[in-house]
Amino acid sequence: MKKIIISITLSVIVIITILSFVEIDNSDENSSNNSIVYAVNSIPNELKDVSKLSTRDEDIICATSKGLVTKDNEGKITPSLASEINIKDDGIEYEFKIREDIYWSDGSRITAEDIREFFRELLKEDKDENIQSFLNVYGAKEFRDGKVTFETGVAIKASENILNIRLNKKDDKFLDELTKPQYRVRKYLMMWDDIASNYNRIVYSGEYKISNITKDGIELIKNSNSVESSNGKINIISDENEELSMAAFEVGDRDVVVNPPANQLNRLEGEGRLKTFNSDNGKYVCLNSNDDKLSLSLRRTLYFNLNMAMGEYQEQNSNSLELAEGSYFREDKDNLDKLQSRKVMTNSTSSKLPEIITILGRDNNENRSIVKHLQKWFEENTESKVRYTLVSAEEFNNLELRKRYDITLISEVADSKNKEEFYSALESYYTEKEESLYESIKKSNKQDFNPLEEQLFNNYTIVPLMFENKNVAISKTINNIEFDFYGNINFETLK
Incomplete structure (x- = not known):
């Protein structure tokens, strides 16, 4: 009888020990595949025309695409896909040296020629009012009017890792213009007009790629070639309004709610769950x-x-x-x-x-x-x-x-x-x-x-x-959240 009891006791100890190791293993896995749940009011299917999007809609563009340059919350312009910017000929010509450590989500390197091709699509597809400064590129208007070809008539040239853009006349705001969301580099621009049908055929230049779209939201997973220490996965969930988002936030089903209801701000601040930005x-x-x-x-x-x-x-x-x-x-x-x-x-x-x-x-x-x-x-x-x-x-x-x-x-x-x-x-x-x-x-x-x-x-x-x-409700799991100059979340630093 004693032998049976001892045997059972040993078996229980062994099982508990094994389960404890399994639990530890799951914990490690969760930490390496952190998922942030970000609440928005709606998720549009048409993402090609950025001018139609709200700031929160633009977050999808900013998470999955990068531009040549970016502008932080203080208005400072810094290189992104570019590593170096040289302005020549009294502000008429811009030379961008493209980084060598940037990759599309399929693992292929992002080249100067890729960025040139994006600008060709942008000039062909976007509205005049969305790209006014870019129409100052030499030959841009003539290309849109069908008078010249892009290859021979537009002064956007790519050579190895250098992209050159020449303007008709000096424009001190040209670099500033390139920091806007509509200039973030996207491949197959036309496919963004129906993102639900095409997301798995698109390659992405940003920190994340779209891995799934459902009626409830969009799942983003990190670009495996990224050198940033950003989060592994982000779920963008569509809620009808901020009140519903906050209800889900309170029970731990949302991690980030931008612009929570005003009557909740003082309480959230007191609980250390509110970030306020100018x-x-x-x-x-x-x-x-x-x-x-x-x-x-x-x-x-x-x-x-x-x-x-x-x-x-x-x-x-x-x-x-x-x-x-x-x-x-x-x-x-x-x-x-x-x-x-x-x-x-x-x-x-x-x-x-x-x-x-x-x-x-x-x-x-x-x-x-x-x-x-x-x-x-x-x-x-x-x-x-x-x-x-x-x-x-x-x-x-x-x-x-x-x-x-x-x-x-x-x-x-x-x-x-x-x-x-x-x-x-x-x-x-x-x-x-x-x-x-x-x-x-x-x-x-x-x-x-x-x-x-x-x-x-x-x-x-x-x-x-x-x-x-700008107010953001954040769960205890969020260690850092920042916004760029245009109010879009900086997904490279979201942790």
Whole structure:
């Protein structure tokens, strides 16, 4: 009997020992095949035309494709597929030395000729408005018009590991243009128009390749030839909204949720599960100077009260925004003299607010939150009442509709390094005088937009309200997450 008991005991010990080794082995396997689950609201099937994609949609392009150069969150341009960049002939010619340690997902080396072929496809397929700077390449427009062949007429040449691009005229923003997602190198560009049918026939230049697509999402696995220490696998899951993503996040089914609901931010921060980044997205208000009841003095008073209201809003939503304090660009807040001068100007208020203040904005979660707060604040702190209308993007672009409202909420990318693009985006709101000044600045060699900014502010026609922050909910398994200049996740550093 004792022998039987001893035998059983020994058997149990052996089994437990074996199971313990099996468990250790599984643990090692899991750590080497780490999977990050990243939540988005939708996953489009058409990925060829980047201009149609949201920033989160672009993340798929950025995960699976690399460009010649990239731009980090601070706006610094660094080589990516290129190892070295030489600008020659007074800014007319760009020479890119292509790295020798870069590979397509099938193991073949990415060559200068491959990148040249991608640019041929891009020039052939993309819309003019998406590649404006690239149309400055010598022969590019003629190629699109069918007047020359790409091989003989376009000044994009590949020789061994060197890619040369020659422009028609100097363009200081050309290198900056190449950092945008649409210039990330992709093979078989036409196939990206139906990614679900073609993903397994495409080879990828990026950190990851698409290994599977289902109705629920996309599975990315790391390019086996990558030299980066990024994660082994990423599952991009489609949730209908951020609330559903957060519900899954709370039970451990999501690792990354970009822009979680505002009412969750303070809690997530307290739990150490929130990352907050500056962004270049700004919120501005157009005060209707065509409306007789909104005199200059009244517009100043209205802006003063809007700032007061947003000050309280910022206290309640400190993770979501930073007050503009009279600055059109976030970096300008370092200019204390300008800041103080505009603060003094705005504080000079004497006019009585109208009984009813009307606000127009695009319909989204952020604007809903802002206008509800403004409505409550004005009712509690003034004798005015706020009535607001939130509309679709198409309706919002109706210029006649805008004229009926006292205030129009404007959202724009405010990149201080590209002021021309910023002021161009505001053009539809300009008065005749502002339009004339804008056109004269555009035609000048210096292109100094400071006089236009001063006129907009001094007349209180288009004035800054706040700058948005980017918030990301991350699980305890995420050690590092970074974004590039355009708000796309840097997948090379995601761990």
